[in-house]
Amino acid sequence: MNIYLFGLLRPSSSQWHFTSSLHITMTELLPWYFAYTINTTFITKPVAFENFMPVDIGDYAIFKQEFSEKYGNINRESWMIEHATLQGNGWIGLAHPQGDKEINQEFVAYEIKGDYAQMKDAYVKIMQDYPEAKGYYNLYLTDPMLTPMEENRTWILLEVE
Numbered sequence: 001m002n003i004y005l006f007g008l009l010r011p012s013s014s015q016w017h018f019t020s021s022l023h024i025t026m027t028e029l030l031p032w033y034f035a036y037t038i039n040t041t042f043i044t045k046p047v048a049f050e051n052f053m054p055v056d057i058g059d060y061a062i063f064k065q066e067f068s069e070k071y072g073n074i075n076r077e078s079w080m081i082e083h084a085t086l087q088g089n090g091w092i093g094l095a096h097p098q099g100d101k102e103i104n105q106e107f108v109a110y111e112i113k114g115d116y117a118q119m120k121d122a123y124v125k126i127m128q129d130y131p132e133a134k135g136y137y138n139l140y141l142t143d144p145m146l147t148p149m150e151e152n153r154t155w156i157l158l159e160v161e
Helices: 058-071 118-129
Strands: 002-004 023-025 033-050 081-084 087-095 101-113 135-140 153-159
Touching: 033 058, 033 081, 033 153, 058 087, 101 118, 118 135, 118 153
Parallel strands: none
Antiparallel strands: 002 023, 033 087, 033 101, 081 087, 081 135, 101 153, 135 153
């Protein structure tokens, strides 16, 4: 059975252009996964990762401060994205029209609700379910400074051909 998945993240924001408009066959995606497309530009900062987790969480506070100083207050509808790696360098970013990194791509997505500590086990599951994935992004839908831990929402996005 073929379906079209449609959705819009943060419809009041002019900066985000995220939609789920990927035409898929239901049997192509495993249970608990969904299709998602990003079409926007991000201002980014390089960060180091180990096991898909940032080595220095302080990089995020520094990045948000630098972003605020240069571009004004952070639009609370524009949450952070990470280009995560197993080991080595990746980047973090915030959506902004003057960004240095454009993403226009379809992804397979997996949602985590609650504590970020779940991400380690989620990555193990994802790598077993989609060993052909070529890259990973973490899209944070809530601000952990303003959201109770149990209400945090994160999407892990997989580059799958």
